[in-house]
Amino acid sequence: MTFTNRTILITGGNSGIGQALAEGLQALGNRVIITGRKQDSLQTVLDRNPEMTGYVLDVMDDIALSAFPDGVLAAHPDLDTVILNAGIMEAEDYTTDPVELDTAERTIATNLVAPIRLAAALLPHLQSRPEAALITVSSGLAFVPKASNPVYSATKAAIHSWTQALRHQLRGTKVAVHEIAPPLVATELTPGQSKVAAAMPLRDFTDEVLDIMSRDDVPDEILVSRVGFQRNAEAEGRYGAAFVAING
Numbered sequence: 013m014t015f016t017n018r019t020i021l022i023t024g025g026n027s028g029i030g031q032a033l034a035e036g037l038q039a040l041g042n043r044v045i046i047t048g049r050k051q052d053s054l055q056t057v058l059d060r061n062p063e064m065t066g067y068v069l070d071v072m073d074d075i076a077l078s079a080f081p082d083g084v085l086a087a088h089p090d091l092d093t094v095i096l097n098a099g100i101m102e103a104e105d106y107t108t109d110p111v112e113l114d115t116a117e118r119t120i121a122t123n124l125v126a127p128i129r130l131a132a133a134l135l136p137h138l139q140s141r142p143e144a145a146l147i148t149v150s151s152g153l154a155f156v157p158k159a160s161n162p163v164y165s166a167t168k169a170a171i172h173s174w175t176q177a178l179r180h181q182l183r184g185t186k187v188a189v190h191e192i193a194p195p196l197v198a199t200e201l202t203p204g205q206s207k208v209a210a211a212m213p214l215r216d217f218t219d220e221v222l223d224i225m226s227r228d229d230v231p232d233e234i235l236v237s238r239v240g241f242q243r244n245a246e247a248e249g250r251y252g253a254a255f256v257a258i259n260g
């Protein structure tokens with residue numbers, strides 16, 4: 013199962029990794045539908061890629077999130093691949109009094125609840141397709157957390173766990189379940205991150221991911237080699253060293 017001649021929905025396709033994957037997958041011969049929270053950046057991506065379709069969707073908006081699946085399926089009944097990419101990463105400080113929980117709640121709603129709700133709404137349709145895929149986007153921080161971003165790291169660990177369980181439940185169906193776990197990539201996920209020297213260039217990351225997705229047998233976990241530092245830290249007995257390298 014390669015990713016060509018498919019109809020692919022990518023949440024958060026109006027910037028960063030989502031946009032780069034959208035453009036790359038379209039170049040591989042797929043029909044691509046993107047969503048974004050911000051109308052202006054969504055329109056900019058659609059202007060650059062007139063073959064794409066786009067929808068404004070704020071996944072924090074319960075009413076919009078509930079209405080979206082029926083709308084997108086009515087307009088795109090051939091949808092067969094969903095990439096749950098939209099996410100936020102914000103710092104939290106548990107040493108303050110009181111501890112502010114808005115960030116934690118926003119992060120859980122965006123990074124965890126929204127993908128679960130979208131998957132639940134779209135899986136019955138995906139199971140009706142001759143072949144289909146659900147792809148989650150976790151993080152290297154799912155495997156070794158960043159202490160400045162406790163709930164972000166926890167949502168990504170939860171997405172990893174949830175993805176494994178879904179894959180097992182869906183093993184007898186037409187829906188393949190994959191997980192992309194990016195390392196630090198040069199996007200504006202956090203302010204200034206795209207200029208951080210240690211971040212993997214977005215183009216290099218996307219090229220490596222698309223190369224893996226073009227194989228005849230796409231692995232369950234779509235891992236660029238750079239994320240092995242975190243993904244394999246525990247198994248290779250260097251979890252403590254990896255934690256220190258990430259958190260000082």
Ligand SMILES: NC(=O)c1ccc[n+]([C@@H]2O[C@H](COP(=O)([O-])OP(=O)(O)OC[C@H]3O[C@@H](n4cnc5c(N)ncnc54)[C@H](OP(=O)(O)O)[C@@H]3O)[C@@H](O)[C@H]2O)c1
Pocket residue numbers: 023024025026027028029030047048049050051053069070071072097098099100101122149150151152153193194195196197198199200201202
């Ligand atoms: N870059 C990294 O280092 C890295 C590493 C590991 C994992 N990841 C994951 O990769 C994914 C993409 O991140 P990125 O690096 O490409 O960052 P990004 O450029 O900031 O992209 C995040 C995307 O999520 C969308 N989004 C955020 N909140 C939303 C909401 N409430 N409703 C709808 N869309 C929302 C954004 O839409 P708007 O722009 O319209 O707000 C944007 O399209 C995220 O899940 C992130 O956790 C990134």
